[in-house]
Amino acid sequence: MSMVTIVDYGVGNLFNIQKAFKSIGAGSTISNDPEEIAGSSKLVLPGVGSFEAGMTALKESGTDEVVKDFAASGRPLMGICLGMQLMLSTSEENGKWAGLDLIEGKVVRFTESKDTQENYKIPQIGWNSISKPTGMEIDWNNTVLKSLDPTDTSYLYFIHSYYVAPADEQSVIAETTYGQDTFCSVVMKDNLVGCQFHPERSGKVGLQILEAFIGA
Amino acid sequence: MSHSIRIIARLDIKGPNLVKGLQLEGNRVLGTAQQYSEIYYHEGADELIYQDVVASLYGRSSLKEIVQKTSETTAIPLTVAGGIRTIEDVTDLLRAGADKVAINTAAVSNPRILTEAARVFGSQCIVASIETYRQKDGGYEVWTDYGREVSDLETIEWGKRVEELGAGEILLTSINNEGMGNGFDLELVEAVSSSVSIPVISCGGAGKLEHFKEVVTKGKADAVAAASIFHYHYCQPVNQPNMSYSSPDLRMGAHIDSGNIEFLNEGYGGTADLMVDSCSIGSVKEYLNENGVETRII
Numbered sequence: 001m002s003m004v005t006i007v008d009y010g011v012g013n014l015f016n017i018q019k020a021f022k023s024i025g026a027g028s029t030i031s032n033d034p035e036e037i038a039g040s041s042k043l044v045l046p047g048v049g050s051f052e053a054g055m056t057a058l059k060e061s062g063t064d065e066v067v068k069d070f071a072a073s074g075r076p077l078m079g080i081c082l083g084m085q086l087m088l089s090t091s092e093e094n095g096k097w098a099g100l101d102l103i104e105g106k107v108v109r110f111t112e113s114k115d116t117q118e119n120y121k122i123p124q125i126g127w128n129s130i131s132k133p134t135g136m137e138i139d140w141n142n143t144v145l146k147s148l149d150p151t152d153t154s155y156l157y158f159i160h161s162y163y164v165a166p167a168d169e170q171s172v173i174a175e176t177t178y179g180q181d182t183f184c185s186v187v188m189k190d191n192l193v194g195c196q197f198h199p200e201r202s203g204k205v206g207l208q209i210l211e212a213f214i215g216a
Numbered sequence: 217m218s219h220s221i222r223i224i225a226r227l228d229i230k231g232p233n234l235v236k237g238l239q240l241e242g243n244r245v246l247g248t249a250q251q252y253s254e255i256y257y258h259e260g261a262d263e264l265i266y267q268d269v270v271a272s273l274y275g276r277s278s279l280k281e282i283v284q285k286t287s288e289t290t291a292i293p294l295t296v297a298g299g300i301r302t303i304e305d306v307t308d309l310l311r312a313g314a315d316k317v318a319i320n321t322a323a324v325s326n327p328r329i330l331t332e333a334a335r336v337f338g339s340q341c342i343v344a345s346i347e348t349y350r351q352k353d354g355g356y357e358v359w360t361d362y363g364r365e366v367s368d369l370e371t372i373e374w375g376k377r378v379e380e381l382g383a384g385e386i387l388l389t390s391i392n393n394e395g396m397g398n399g400f401d402l403e404l405v406e407a408v409s410s411s412v413s414i415p416v417i418s419c420g421g422a423g424k425l426e427h428f429k430e431v432v433t434k435g436k437a438d439a440v441a442a443a444s445i446f447h448y449h450y451c452q453p454v455n456q457p458n459m460s461y462s463s464p465d466l467r468m469g470a471h472i473d474s475g476n477i478e479f480l481n482e483g484y485g486g487t488a489d490l491m492v493d494s495c496s497i498g499s500v501k502e503y504l505n506e507n508g509v510e511t512r513i514i
Binding site: 013015016019020022023048049050053112113119120121122123124125126127128129155157159160161177178198200201202203204206207 | 219220221222257262287288291292293310311312313314315337338339340341384385412413414415416436438439512514
């Protein structure tokens, strides 16, 4: 049995996640087999592209229910980028779409830069820093962010037009500011964690986050 | 500014070799792309661009193998360009480890490829590569095939169009300025960047530190790609056989038997021939941070 299974539901670049795990000495399997997913000890839900396409692909491949069952089992599940967004209840991307509803909340679009002084583009493509949400008492030591120094600036690689807005503010363990929005860049609820950035493409800092997930 | 500006190392590639020319011509072999990509990753490059320089000419991309290797040895985004014509080409490169693909020639001849690819892989994966040549009258023509063919498209209009078609980003290369080290075409970059709402990577012209700053502050570039200024920091031509390498293991000429390796073996011209004040990626980033442009320091 592989330690980590990366859910293959037909979208996104899963190979770089597998290569990143390999580079930190962790074996992983890319799979769409319900039994294999259900039997793994840790699960990664990757994904790029649109919410609608991602959700449709999850349903069509029959992996949506398997992922939900896995989440309910209490074993560690990490959503990355679109994979994180799919964990929420709904998305406003191109209409209104239902997600996996593992974490209550919605997925919303960045505020446009029109009529503002600041020049920024959508999608956000590039490196941005994450920090503890202001006014919140959160200890990163018990999270996948444990190797990061909260007093230092850590940059991670983002590529997205939408972000998650969890209903429970306590589940936001890191936030990031882009343009006019300060958004949830890492969400955590019990055994579930979601990263808006790509840890597999965020240099050493990103690999440390994956290491912490493996060790969780 | 709440986000950092990306500093990207662009590697023009022929076979396994890193090559560099002037205005997309006269490419000379400098070493192997693999080795340089690892240097750039460890020195804090925010992204890598691999441009296959002969792919469109031969109608195929040969980068799959090297993309695969690179994605195992680096953990930063990799954009691959050159010879991408079909959805299958995109699939192959993404499977090999590319994070994004940049399309120029195929998009000019069949703009629907951008829409189709964005639908299948998401806009964030699809970069429109625009190579442009500035006319004497100040107009900008779109060129294809790595600066070999002229099209009838106008650059600013084409920039707007590729966004509508579904591209998530634009890689904008000034052919006139490419390799020359005399600065970016600020007017061009500003014109394209202001007329689209997707990020624009400015490429072509970096010759000294100040150029990076002005293309961000005046040109409104969202990311800056450079080649010569970084490459020649590690291999300097000297007036004698063999170039001067910053480290002996970078001396790869012995392994390289294809392409124009004269430069590699003879070092002709000497450093006086260099058109850039070569420097490391780290020093560019430090300079920018000191001058009010946020970059990621590792």
